[in-house]
Amino acid sequence: MSTYLTSQQEKEIDSIFHRWQSGLCPGGQVLVRRKGEVIYDKSFGYANLEHQIPVGENTVFHVASVSKQVTVLSLLLLAEEGKVRLTDDIRDYAPELILFREPVTLYDLMHNISGIRDQWELLMMRGVRIDDTITMEDLKRMISMQTILNFEPGSEYLYSNSNFTLIAHVVEKVSGLSLREFAAQRIFAPLGMDHTCIKTAYTQVIPGRAYSYDDDGEGTFTYHPINYSAYGATSLHTTVHDLMKLLENYKNPTICRKETVEKMMERPVLADGSRSIYGGGLMLGEYEGHPFLEHGGVDAAYRAHTIRFYDPEDDLDIAIVSNTQNTIPGVAARQIARVVLGLEEEKPQHQQYLLEQMPQQEETGVYWAEEPSLACFTVCRDQEGQLHLGGENGTPLHPVEGNCCRIGYLEDVIYLGKEKAACQMGANLYPLVKVDTAPQDTDFLREYEGAYQSDEVDTRYFITEEEGFLYASHTRHGQGRLYPLGRDRYGVQIGGLTLRLTFTRGSGNRVTGLVMDGGRVRHLGFTREEM
Structure with missing residues (x-):
């Protein structure tokens, strides 16, 4: 059977990237083998x-994760x-960074089953803005302040960028080289990845290099820089042609043993008996019965995805990189x-x-999600009757069918209603x-008022009552309204984070603290201080 595309197939693939073909706009590279x-x-x-430089074959992209x-x-x-063993405890290489009691192995780190909280979410909880200047020392210091894990190591899978910052630390300590130097000598040069490097300073x-641009969907693009000097979890800069050489090494290993690739494709068994979806720096699964290994990346407006369908009958490799967020590479790769x-x-x-019809007067309001991660969606209607996600100046919602609306220009949809609601992103x-969202009893809400301090992120949040509503505020993140989720449980969006706050009570039923949960940080404790 021919491996080449028909003209119709080529047109179908072209159409997937139509938003990259509208005049002076950001875009990307696509390579299929x-x-x-x-x-x-x-x-x-x-x-x-700014300088109207088109994307070319050798344009270099930040590919994030x-x-x-x-x-x-x-x-x-x-x-x-034999210089490291995957069963080694991270303490063997970074004792100064570890305060929690449980042993965490290098195997746990590379498979995202360590339970170590995510560095980015911790920093944002602390009050750091994602466009602040952030260094590797900032990340390591944040990790070193954690006394509690999200869960027992090996028992669950939960994505955490901290794991790969720690692996980078191990590689540098053991090899005596920076990760940038080690990867250049041992991976990029031998594979002929001539346009690839790890960026270690912003x-x-x-x-x-391609610049990063946000797309508002109305033809306006804004520059979205990356100001951090972080690597290990991110900061590989490359092209689709170089990424294809990396994928080829998984098929025909030349710089490592076959067993090493198999180790990267190994899916750990978790506490509930299921296998994790995450291998060693790779995600594994099936699409319509076709097995694959893949990984995506999202930073600023950069987007990237590599996927290899490794069944010999498929033998299909796809690499997509972009400098704008208006096309989702993981979805495009499947298309x-x-x-x-x-x-x-x-x-x-x-x-x-x-539902067959949009529920009358039920579509607007605040919607909360607990799974697959915490999320909060505010739906409102403007004076002209147009539904928006995230406020009147937010993303417009376009009716598709019944209670289903498309979110802006993306393929994502939201199903609205009081009884049945969901968002597909x-x-x-x-x-x-x-x-x-109705006001609550003010005397009851004032029980929660106070300043709440956490040593693990070295910051303070303030809880106040205003006209029947609770608010959380932070000196760098401003204010966010709390929405009731249950007894002593509230949801809030603040500083770019969606958080669940569970207030704790002590003697006399008095509120003594709160526990903060995010998508990749669990049970972060805060102690209440009287205002």
Whole structure:
């Protein structure tokens, strides 16, 4: 069977990236290889809008979390030489960074089963803004302040960028080289990845680098910089052609042993008996019965995704990088796979949330999700009757069918209603519950008022009552309204975070503190101080 695309298949793939083909706009690179033959190779849009520099074959992109597989591969190359063992405790290499009691192995770190809280979410809880200047020392200091884990190591999978900061630390300590130097010598140069490097300082000049631009959906683009000097979990800069060489090494290993690739594809067994979806710096699963390994990346407006369908009958590799957020590469990669592998058109999902008509007066309000991670969606209607997500100046919602609306220009949808509600964002479905937004008894709410201090993030939040509502405030994040979720439980959006606050009580039923939970940080304790 021919591996080449028909003209119709090529047009179908082109259409997936139509938002990168509208004049002076950001874009990306797309490379598809089938059974060793490149069948689609195109660049779209502009790397720099100010100077009108188009994206070319050698334009370099920040690929965010796609970096993690390089960090893990670096660790495993040291393991091949017997310089580290995956059963080693992280304390053996970074005792100064560890306060929690439980042993955490290098294996736990590379598989995201360590239970260590996520560094970015911790920093934001502390009051750091994501566009602040952030260094590796800031991240390590944040990790070193944690006395409690999210869960017992090995028992659960929960994505945490802290794991890969610690792996980078181990590679550097054991090898005597920076991660940038080690990966260049042991991975990039041998594979011929001539346009790839790890950026270790936000001031570093990367020749041919694409700039990052947010798209408002109305034809306006704004520059979205990255100001951190962090690596291990992120900061790989590369092209789709170089990424394809990395994917080829998983098929035909040349810089490592076959067993090393197998270790990266190993899925740990968790406490409930299930296998994790995360291998060693790679996610593993099946799409319509076709097994794959993949990883995506999201930072600023940069987006990236690599996926390899490794069954010999498929033998399909896809690499997508972009400098704007208006196309989701992970979704696009699956759409490409459908075209190339001749899969049937995807059936509509989540019909259980679809109602024949939009519920009258029920669609607006605040919706809360607990799974797959915490999320909060505010839906309102403007004076002209247009529904918006996130306030009157937020993203417009476009009716699709019944109570289903498309979110802005994306493929994401939300199902609105008091009894049945959900939001489909990318591959994630968030079942929603509509929360009560009516004022509450002021005397009752004043029981919660006070300042709340946490040593693990070295910060303070203030809880105040105003006209029947509770608010959380922070000196750097401003104020966010609390929404009741149950007895002593509230949800809040503040500083770019969606958080659940559970207030704790002591003698005399007096409020003594609160426990803060985020998507990747659990049971972070705060002690109440009288105002």
